[in-house]
Amino acid sequence: MATEGAMTQELKTEPKPPSRQLHRCPGWAAPFMASPLRRLFESPEKLLGPWVEPGMTILDVGCATGFFGLPLARMTGENGLVLCVDVEPRMLKGLVRRATKAGLIDRIEPILCGQDDLALSDHEGTVDFAVAIHSLHELPDIEGGLRQITAALKPGGRLLVVEPRGHVSGATWDHEIETAGHLGLSVGRMLDLRRRYAALLKKP
Numbered sequence: 001m002a003t004e005g006a007m008t009q010e011l012k013t014e015p016k017p018p019s020r021q022l023h024r025c026p027g028w029a030a031p032f033m034a035s036p037l038r039r040l041f042e043s044p045e046k047l048l049g050p051w052v053e054p055g056m057t058i059l060d061v062g063c064a065t066g067f068f069g070l071p072l073a074r075m076t077g078e079n080g081l082v083l084c085v086d087v088e089p090r091m092l093k094g095l096v097r098r099a100t101k102a103g104l105i106d107r108i109e110p111i112l113c114g115q116d117d118l119a120l121s122d123h124e125g126t127v128d129f130a131v132a133i134h135s136l137h138e139l140p141d142i143e144g145g146l147r148q149i150t151a152a153l154k155p156g157g158r159l160l161v162v163e164p165r166g167h168v169s170g171a172t173w174d175h176e177i178e179t180a181g182h183l184g185l186s187v188g189r190m191l192d193l194r195r196r197y198a199a200l201l202k203k204p
């Protein structure tokens with residue numbers, strides 16, 4: 001299992017992806033992604049609040065219907081922006097509906113991406129804080145995704161990766177963190193979350 005100290009060094013050899021079964025969250029699951037029941041187990045404000053400041057540009061990779069994207073838009077305030085990226089049109093439709101209803105749509109940019117293209121080329125070097133929550137393992141090319149996220153971050157920008165334990169194997173998690181190290185991100189902190197892996201990474 002990757003440890004914090006080991007990952008602060010950039011790896012010289014390219015990490016090999018472990019074999020894994022690719023699973024993509026289906027579009028029909030959209031109405032369940034932001035169910036109020038979920039808030040009983042997960043608080044977006046508690047998890048993300050420590051890293052968000054007003055006016056930030058934030059990236060939410062695999063945003064679904066905005067369980068995290070909407071609270072992020074509230075936290076970054078009227079001068080902030082949340083880039084909400086997803087490959088599934090039904091997820092983004094739900095996001096736009098929920099953000100409009102909540103009066104937050106002006107702070108949200110929904111981005112429909114491709115399987116291997118997060119469609120962030122217009123946003124390179126603009127992001128203060130990025131999150132990939134329960135989503136990085138769904139990307140067919142984890143290294144390609146991390147490379148695009150890294151390019152979108154400002155120098156000193158942070159990326160929080162959270163993955164569900166069990167559903168995501170230890171080998172896949174190690175691969176994600178090793179790949180991030182290979183791309184020059186350093187592990188600022190491993191977060192201690194119940195039943196989840198979580199790491200806060202930093203671009204130099």
Ligand SMILES: C[S@@+](CC[C@H](N)C(=O)[O-])C[C@H]1O[C@@H](n2cnc3c(N)ncnc32)[C@H](O)[C@@H]1O
Pocket residue numbers: 024025033061062063064065066067068085086087088091113114115116132133134135138139140
């Ligand atoms: C398990 S859901 C998590 C959603 C959200 N982060 C949350 O925790 O509520 C994973 C999301 O990643 C999206 N996704 C899957 N493959 C993707 C890809 N290649 N690029 C961008 N998003 C993708 C899915 O459509 C889905 O909305």
